Amino acid sequence: MATTTLAPRAATYRRSRLYEWLTTTDHKKIGVLYISTAFFFFIVGGIYALLIRLELAVPGLQFVDPNTYNQAFTIHGTTMIFFFVMPMMTGLANYIVPLQLGAADMAFPRINALSYWMVPLSGLLLYSGYAFGGAANAGWTGYTPLSGTSGGRAFEGLGIDLWIAGLVLVGTSSILGAINFIATIFKMRAPGLTLMRMPLFVWNTLVTSVLLLFAVPVLTAGFMMLFIDRNYGGGFFDPALGGNPILWQHLFWFFGHPEVYILILPAFGIVSEIVPVFSRRPLFGYKAFVFATASIGALGFSVWAHHMFTTGAVYLPFFSFFTFLIAVPTGIKFFNWLATMTRGKVTFSTPMLFAMGFISLFLIGGLDGAFLAVVPFDFHVQDTYWVVSHLHYVLVAGSVFGIFAALYYWFPKMSGRMLDERLGKLQWVLLFVGTNLTFFPQHLLGLDGMIRRVADYAPNPGWTEWNFLSSIGAFMIAISVLPFLWNVFVTLRRPQDAPDDPWDANTLEWATTSPPPPYNFDVLPPVRSERPLFDLKHGAVDAHGVALPAARGETHEETRADAPEEVLGEPIEGHEAGEARGEAAPGVSASAPDARAHEERPRRGDEA
């Protein structure tokens, strides 16, 4: 009887598709909403980047005045970090993590919907600055006193206040999302899926969530102080009132450095899912990878002041040492990936190409970071284009490559359709070349002393050429998005043709249909290792031990994996009979005697 109402009932009422999407609490739909919203902001933030590169293509002021330029790089940075990479990673995790855990949904589906709807709203707050005297213009780091009030308002208008409001809201969304992921991961894993058998994408999402949970509130506290300073005459960051502007940098970077790992750890997870699948080998050193992820999370809280070496207010040896130290777990991960590929049979599908692009280019960004840990070198390049180059090598070559790898890898699962490989490879070439063309010259400009966040620069020898090259590269990155959009557009118009497990993968999300039904699984393979689907396909687990479908005659027909025929669709022995006798159904603990009571209570709709 009523144990399996989900599937039959889903067909009994009709609502418009728009209403469905606006009110959904399904983690997959919310994931798609997150991903689409994030992609929209990616395009908007990208337009700002093009504006910046257009202005910097040649010396002199051609297109924008300095204040517009300041707004452009502030909104570009804020959008890309808070409204593109973070929601994109949350969206991917939203879609994939419950599937990889073998769960039906997130732990708190309605809070999940709330977290999502906060994102467009806070984006609106951020951009509404343009309607109230100009958007925020103090950089995405919002350093005081630039963002504060010292010496009269540094900035007229409400732009920075709206920036604060938007980021507090999107931060709250992240905190709620983090709570949801942690609860989901700890409470909703499939039987047998122990912590040390979790897919690495789940592990990285877990560590990312812990970082969010403890880092974002500190930024929120900082934002509250800044808001009080700006609007109620507070003195937190105003030396004239006894405050200290450096305090902002401490609060910001105490959040800001864990934030760096929040942006990159999910990409590490994505690459760690893709590399083993396309190398036809299990990941080399799974446990070492898990411990490296956890130690990045822990060490991430002890390096924040390396952004503040030149303030003279921090203990340099400590933060320098820990910054070097955090390179070690990252190095372990590189070793894992390379060792996995070394003796594997590598195939170069688009997801794998993006993963390999990530590995090779993130290495450059990571090494830049190790350079910056050297205090005297950091003094030399502080606030120059070296830093711009470093952070874009880790965020564009890192996070963005990881995101596209994930989109190509999981698109068949989400839509039931395979993306076109040729268009994918075209995008990869354009993005790979464009990224290097844009950001490599900025190393040289930085070493040469070109300061960032200035709308103009002197026509020094070499600067014009490098900047021009960099601008060409930026437009190449922009063009590289077009084949992707075309690919998605064309593919979505095709009929659903993707198999459930197109990549011959290892993890549970490929054990259900593409796209999965609203309740995700009729059947769960037994989990005996970190590659449950591989075990099932290759007979390492007893095929009869699988989970069984709901009730007779309601079996989801075209389900599940390439599992052997006989494992599917067998009803639980004695299931119906037991229920008829009034006993607890199989799988229900005898220590939960009132489980029956809930079943017998008439449900809404049953009376009608």
Place this chain on the structure above:
Amino acid sequence: MTAGAEVVRAPHTQADPHAGAGHTDTGINTALLGMLLFIGSEVMFFAGLFAAYFNARAAAPLWPPEGFEHVIEPNLLVISATTILVLSSLTMQWGIWRIRKGDRAGMNRALIVTLVLGVLFLGMQAYDYWELLHHDPPFGINTGIYGTLFYTLTGFHGAHVFGGVVGISVVLLRGLAGQFSARHHVAVEAVSAYWHFVDVVWIALFATLYFLK
């Protein structure tokens, strides 16, 4: 393993709808875990505020700053308010013990007392603010870093007390409507955990603002 020895049920087939989509019914309740994680993030929020306090205090040549030596004193009002908040934590716990034994009426009584104490605390805090604002010289959020810190720290704490009062009201109304039993009362447990947290923050604030020399 023998065939069919292991039965793994897909989540939606679980007989107990309160088990939700979860696979495990052992260990901490999922909703309570969510609340504890939220409290963890709140700890970091207040840690940020406390960091600002100690940062300013360490840099100040004189603390309290000149002219404000006797503004923030542990007077009768503040000590009574503190006592009231600590008492409210005890009454909250009393309510938890009642409902764990299945005594809903007892829980409702305890929640009413807790609610009254919480509102009383907020009233006393408002009165304290009113007195400080009419102090000579006036002591407001814009009178230097000392005032900014005092009002920000106590203000955000007060906002959290208000949040707790709203939470208590909700579980009280649900209790009066006949909800909650010895087995099903996770909302009360969650509100209680939050209320204890708010109490602990106040004790830390009270010690820091009024006593730390």
